[in-house]
Amino acid sequence: MSEQHDNRDGFIPQYLLEKLAERGNEDAKRTLAQSKDIEKHNEELKKNSESRQLIENIGGQGQRFIYDSENTEQFKRKLVRKEGDSPVQDEIVNVAYDHCGKTLEYLKTKLGHNSIDNQGMDVVCNVHFGKNYANAFWTMNQLSVGDGDNRTFINLSRSIDVVSHEIAHGVTEYVNELKYQFQSGALNEHFSDVVGSAVQQFVKGQTAKMADWLIGDEVVGPDWPGKALRSMKEPGTAHELDDQPAHMRDFKKLPIKIDRGGVHINSGIPNKAFYLTAMEIGTDQAAFLWINAWKNKSIIHPQATFAEAFTAIQEAAEQLVQQGKLPQQATAVVKHAFQEVGVLA
Structure with a gap:
């Protein structure tokens, strides 16, 4: 490592x-x-x-x-x-x-x-x-x-x-050692937002529908120009400088010197896909699905893309549904979520 x-x-x-x-x-x-x-x-x-x-x-x-x-x-x-x-x-x-x-x-x-x-x-x-x-x-x-x-x-x-x-x-x-740059880096940041949100909901006794899905809202002070650092529910709306896209059509191709090629910026796209999934099957089940997908190193390799992440999540969903660990609709929910954010055409 x-x-x-x-x-x-x-x-x-x-x-x-x-x-x-x-x-x-x-x-x-x-x-x-x-x-x-x-x-x-x-x-x-x-x-x-x-x-x-x-x-x-x-x-x-x-x-x-x-x-x-x-x-x-x-x-x-x-x-x-x-x-x-x-x-x-x-x-x-x-x-x-x-x-x-x-x-x-x-x-x-x-x-x-x-x-x-x-x-x-x-x-x-x-x-x-x-x-x-x-x-x-x-x-x-x-x-x-x-x-x-x-x-x-x-x-x-x-x-x-x-x-x-x-x-x-x-x-x-x-x-899976996701490299901290470009799409793999955005997936790295995204997974941390997933875990951070899931743990926060767990501690507060919230469901997906009760949560505000804001990242960093508890640490921004009076001089911060907004309500949080990021929003998983509505990427791009957390503050005055928020340029997170919520769809692949708005994906920002950035040089490595700007946010390591957009690791905190483009993470808005998979964040939105997770939010949409959690709203249908619950945050805990969505997070359980994600970590199982994350362990599929043959697909989520160090320089994995959003499309590869979807493939791994879809495969994990199929397996977990077969094992009775996720509800039947999980695979359809994941597919729909990634279509909604433009990762899946």
Whole structure:
């Protein structure tokens, strides 16, 4: 497994931060500068095998380890709560611990997937990462979450959606290694949105029809020009700068330098297809279908396209229907959903 699949851009897409910075948003400028420093630091750590062994998290019994970065950019700086420990005084530590636990519970009980690698890997989460750092990211088998700037973005640890989304990047890394660029990268982002939304609905006791299907609505602050980062229900409507397409006719062919070829932008298309599927068969069953499809490495290879993802999902639906694990209409529902978004002519 290579490191190229790390979600280096973070939960808040770099291209959006750049657009905000162009508008004169000082918080976005600062987060962009911090992100460049962090990426440089991470690249150096990866090259140093001793440092890598020290911080990388492999194996375990599906336990949680919450570290306090103490507003530095250090991984595993200070262990503040581990599996089974009582709550601590720092509310952010407790919230992150709970969110990691709910994500693991959902993966296991609803999706039949044992932690991140399906082998019970421990979950390492670094909170208070960076100084007023307005982002969260997955790298080197661990999650790092900033406190936000309290203007454009508020503390990212408080959102189950953020924590689950980033952990799901780890799942993709182990399941099919979708390369983080172009259509495969958009599928990578899409799957994290699927898991983030599904876990959030699970925790809130919502059905597909009750949910608002917004991504990042809990972390946008008063200076954010909209209601969320993305909408799975209506891609392109979450904020003033939202250019997510909901149909292949509006697919954006972008160079690699812009959002890695549109990983956060074009993910609106499969997101809409998932939303349409979930509305018919339920979010948990749709997510269960998706993760089963994601494990079909012969079709969903590292550079898979939207069309290939549909093929894998359709095949998984047929098998799961035959096994009595999904309702009879699942295959027709999936076909219709992907026709609606133009992936299937």
